Amino acid sequence: MIYSPAGIYESACYQKSNPAAVLVDTDIITQAPVRFLVSGMGDALATWFEARSCHATQALNECGGRGVSTLSGMNLARLCYDTLLEYGLAAKLAVERQLVTPALERIVEANILLSGIGFESGGLASAHSIHNGLTALEATHAFYHGEKVAFGVLAGLQLTDASPVESAIVYAFCEQVGLPTTLADLGLAGAARTDLMKVAEKACVPGEFIHHEAVEVSPEKVLDAMLAADAMGAYRKRNSA
Ligand SMILES: [Zn+2]
Structure with missing residues (x-):
């Protein structure tokens, strides 16, 4: 997203191609302020609701072109929401104690992969x-x-x-x-x-x-x-x- 120097949102800018790889080290995530992880959950929280809205109106997704949501996008968006509800608290508590747990791994997957694919394929x-x-x-x-x-x-x-x-x-x-x-x-x-x-x-x-x-x-x-x-x-x- 592009913001003005004063911090006001101006536009969204998408790259022409996806990254070749996304590397996430959960050890590093546990060393970071927990607010970063929680904020990621806040962003991921929107994915299902926005995908659902776009599906209902056949609004364009964020892949570029004239695409609308796909079954896989919708299901990954829903999985994103369900994962947050199921593991969000446990992941937050784990990062507060600098622990790498399966719950944290799942929330990292929800925040980055499921939310990323969900919003791109589902729409905002x-x-x-x-x-x-x-x-x-x-x-x-x-x-x-x-x-x-x-x-x-x-x-x-x-x-x-x-x-x-x-x-x-x-x-x-x-x-x-x-x-x-x-x-x-x-x-x-x-x-x-x-x-x-x-x-x-x-x-x-x-x-x-x-x-x-x-x-x-x-x-x-x-x-x-x-x-x-x-x-x-x-x-x-x-x-x-
Ligand atoms: Zn966002």
Whole structure:
């Protein structure tokens, strides 16, 4: 992704060919801050929901050309989500203690391989556009891509009228591994409505992935979805204390 010098999202740039190899040393990953791994999970969390949205509307995937999702892309995207739910917490705890475990290996596979193939073959939708919108506000620049994407997933579920049961599973996952579930978690406590509207407007510019959703999208709807996601996140924090 390409950002302006001020840290605002500008465009996505894809290479003409895939890498010949991707090498990941899980020993090194356990030496890195756990927030990196968790942020990767936040990005991977979007893969299934965005692929599902693109499949529903036959929106173009991210392979270039005129491609739409494939069975393999859809299934790997789903496997990505299921793997996060199953092994995410264990992988986080392992990295906190600098341990290489099978759970960590599976999350590395989900974060890099399943999410990579899943998004490329499945396509992107509201979560990444809301991420892109959030970069309009400087307060979010201290937060990683995957952290903003995770909140984009929660807002996207509100926007697309996902079932509350499904939504609760995603909140619980985010809470478990430490991904943002409120605007305050992204440095936006008390943000002015006019500023949040800038986020929503940026998320909805023509050509944004959010238009791959089946619902008709407008900045007003996106703003309300973000505020609804924030309200639910805050409610759950209050009631779990
Ligand atoms: Zn991403």
